Amino acid sequence: MNRISIADPIHFQNIVTMEILLRFLIGGIVVSIFAVISDMLRPRSFSGLFGAAPTVALATLGITYALKGSSYAATEGRSMLAGAVALCVYSLLTSYLLLKRNWSSLPAALLAFVGWFAVSFGLWAIFLR
């Protein structure tokens, strides 16, 4: 599944480090592009769509296809279904805390992570494990 040879440990470590750095740079760039677009769009409910943009997915899958192949990417895509359901719950929970409970954004968005983890790993345990 992993095409990188581990025969030479030092070489392997260098490749792994390069891959992490590449993921960081590409991820940062893709996220920034979508963030700029989102900031400029109105109304806010439309710009909010870009809060659920597949930024991490685009950056990650591009590298995954190149380094690990289509089968690996397809498996990640299937798990992403559960992550997307969890993201919906996360967003609704954040929205509820802001609109109905008048919470401030940062505490609301941080607390809602509990919902994301619960739903995504719950679905993983039931359907994907």
Add this chain to the structure above:
Amino acid sequence: MGHLSPVGELKVRLKLSAFKQTRWYEYLIRFVFGGLVTAATGLIAQKYGPVVGGLFLAFPSIFPASVTLVQTHKEKQEKKEGKGKQLRQRMARQAAGVTSAGAAIGSVGLFCFAVVIWQMSGRLPPWLVLALALAIWLGVNVFVWWARRKILS
């Protein structure tokens, strides 16, 4: 979801001044967070495999930063217009809440994006799979957003 956000306008527009409102360090924060989550996703997949790693492709990595920015900018805008603190805060949180509701709609498109990746990987060239998935993400989201507003208005 209808009670969670006002219907408002249907016309989508670009507000270029919003780009100037955002400070350079606010973009840097999102760049760093986005980069860190992407790198972490790769590490998680390496350690635990693609089934677990794939969950994090839909992780709300920059959502806290983005929604905080919406609130902050809205509060500043309302302060300039001379509104009192409580009203400013309320309006700013409403704006952030509406943005969050928009992201909930956006996750429908993200689900469709994932379906394309899962089903079409290996059948089409990778660049075409990603392009198709992105096009479907955008198309589904725009349609769902538009349909919801039409129904509620």
